[in-house]
Amino acid sequence: MSLVADELSLPVSESIGNVPALLAAPRDAWAVYVLAHGAGAGMRHPFLEEVASSLGDAGVTTLRYQFPYMGKRRGRPDPPAVLERTVRAAVEYARAHTGALPVFAGGKSMGGRMTSQAAAAEPLPAVLGIAFLGFPLHAPGKPSSARAAHLAKVALPMLFVQGTRDDLAEIGRMRAATAELGARATLHVVEDGDHSFRVLKRSGRSAPDVMKEIRDALVAWMRPLASSRDGRN
Numbered sequence: 001m002s003l004v005a006d007e008l009s010l011p012v013s014e015s016i017g018n019v020p021a022l023l024a025a026p027r028d029a030w031a032v033y034v035l036a037h038g039a040g041a042g043m044r045h046p047f048l049e050e051v052a053s054s055l056g057d058a059g060v061t062t063l064r065y066q067f068p069y070m071g072k073r074r075g076r077p078d079p080p081a082v083l084e085r086t087v088r089a090a091v092e093y094a095r096a097h098t099g100a101l102p103v104f105a106g107g108k109s110m111g112g113r114m115t116s117q118a119a120a121a122e123p124l125p126a127v128l129g130i131a132f133l134g135f136p137l138h139a140p141g142k143p144s145s146a147r148a149a150h151l152a153k154v155a156l157p158m159l160f161v162q163g164t165r166d167d168l169a170e171i172g173r174m175r176a177a178t179a180e181l182g183a184r185a186t187l188h189v190v191e192d193g194d195h196s197f198r199v200l201k202r203s204g205r206s207a208p209d210v211m212k213e214i215r216d217a218l219v220a221w222m223r224p225l226a227s228s229r230d231g232r233n
Contacts, residue, residue, distance in 0.1 A: 003024045003025075003026055003052070003053055003056035003057075004024070005022040005023060005024035005052065005062075005064075006022070006023045006024075006025075007020065007021075007022060008020070008021040008022070008023055008093075009021070010065055010089060010090060010093050011089065011093075012068070012085060012086050012089040013085055013089065016068055016082060016085065016086070017068075019065055019066045019067070019068055019071060019086060019089075020043070020065070020066045020071065021043070021063060021064060021065040021066070021090065021093070022043055022044075022052070022062075022063070022064045022065075023061070023062075023063050023097075023098075024052045024053075024056050024061065024062045024064075025061040025098070026056045026057070026059055026060070026061065028059060029059055029060065029061040029098075029099075029101055030059050030060070030101070030102070030223075030226060031059075031060050031061070031101055031102045031103075031104060031222050031223075031226045032060070032061040032062070032063060032094050032098045032101045032102070032103055032104070033055060033060055033061070033062050033063070033104045033105070033106070033131065033218070033222075034062075034063045034065075034087075034090050034091050034094045034103065034104070034105040034106070034107075034115075034127075035048060035051065035052065035062050035063065035064045035105075035106070035107050035108075035111070036064075036065065036067070036087060036090070036105075036106070036107030036108070036110075036111025036112065036114060036115055037064070037066070037067070037070070037107060037108055037110075037111050038107070038108040038109035038110050038111055038134075039077050039109060039110040042066050042070045043064035043065055043066050043070075044064075045108075047108065047196060047197070048064055048108060050211050051133070051211070051214070051215070052064060054211050054212065054214075054215040055215055055218065055219075057215075058215060058219050060218075060219065060222070061098055061101060063090060063093065063094045063098070065086065065090045067082075067083055067086050067111075067114075068082060068086065077110065080114065080117060083110075083114040083117075084114055084117055084118035084121065085118075086114075087105070087111075087114050087115050087118040087124075088118055088122075088124065090105075091103065091105055091124050091125065091126070091127055092125065095125060095126040102128055102222075102225070102226035102229050103126045103127050103128060104127065104128055104129050104130070104131055104222055104225075105119075105124060105127050105129075105130055105131075106130045106131040106132050106133070106159075107132070107133060108133045108134060109133070109134050109135075109136045109168070109195065110136060112130070112131070112132035112133060112134070112135055113132070113135060113136055113147065115130055116130050116132070116150065116151055116154050116158070117150055119154045119155075119156060120150040120151070120153035120154050121153075123155070124156075127156060128156070128157070128222075128225045128226065128229055129156050129157035129158060129159065129221070129222070129225050130154065130156055130157075130158045130159070131158075131159040131161070131218055131221065131222075132158065132159065132160045132161065132162075133161050133197075133214070134161065134162060134163065134166060134168070134169070134195050134196075134197070135147075135148075135160050135162065135169055135174070136168040136169065136195075137168060137169035137170070137173055137174055137177065138168060138169065138170070138173070139168070140167045140168060141167065143170045143173055144173075145173050145176070145177050148177040148180075151177070151181055151185075152180075152181070154184070155184075156184065157184055157185075157186070157221075157225060158178075158181065158184055158185050158186070159185075159186045159188065159217070159218065159221045160174065160178055160185065160186070160187045160188065161188045161190065161214055161217055161218070162174050162187065162188070162189055162190065162193075163189075163190045163191075163192070163193025163194050163195065163197055163199075164189060164190070164191055164192060164193060165192060165193060165194045165200075166193065166194055166195045167194070167195060168195050169195075171189065174187065175187065186221055188217040188221075190210060190213060190214065191203065192205075193210065197210050197211075197214065198210075
């Protein structure tokens with residue numbers, strides 16, 4: 001069932017102003033996921049629409065939001081300080097306006113990385129964990145683990161949902177990077193998935209099959225963390 005999202009104007013700072021946001025809140029929600037978009041597409045990208053809808057069916061509220069450069073129709077993302085401040089504002093909004101639900105944050109590609117960079121610089125209030133939908137470990141065709149260096153400073157549980165054909169995260173390097181983080185990191189591998197989680201036809205799986213797998217991985221990771229916070233473990 002498609003969940004109708006409320007359109008919001010989310011305040012970031014006096015210098016940055018407000019950014020558009022979408023809050024999709026199912027009845028009897030048990031958690032909220034603050035969901036940032038990737039570098040090349042905004043919060044209304046079909047993939048994020050599907051994530052929000054699928055999570056809504058599972059009882060998770062989503063707060064999607066635009067980074068400032070998207071509203072200004074600039075091709076290049078804002079400086080990291082602006083992106084991270086926007087992440088922090090979205091988290092603060094979720095904490096204040098979703099009825100004290102357990103809060104998770106993260107997002108697609110760059111949006112997830114900016115969330116973890118913000119958390120590495122300064123703790124994100126109330127956030128129980130960060131979930132990455134395709135962590136961009138390196139530039140296409142240039143394997144490296146440099147973009148993972150800041151994750152050592154993130155004192156939160158982290159879920160990495162990664163495709164085995166992701167050209168921004170060679171899966172062997174991704175396994176090594178998450179292993180270095182120890183118990184804080186959980187890696188969920190989507191077999192045959194690329195950076196957009198498209199799978200090969202020969203896999204025998206459809207796009208809805210993959211979305212369900214992603215949704216189930218998110219929910220299975222979030223539930224015990226949310227229950228622990230509420231003293232129900």
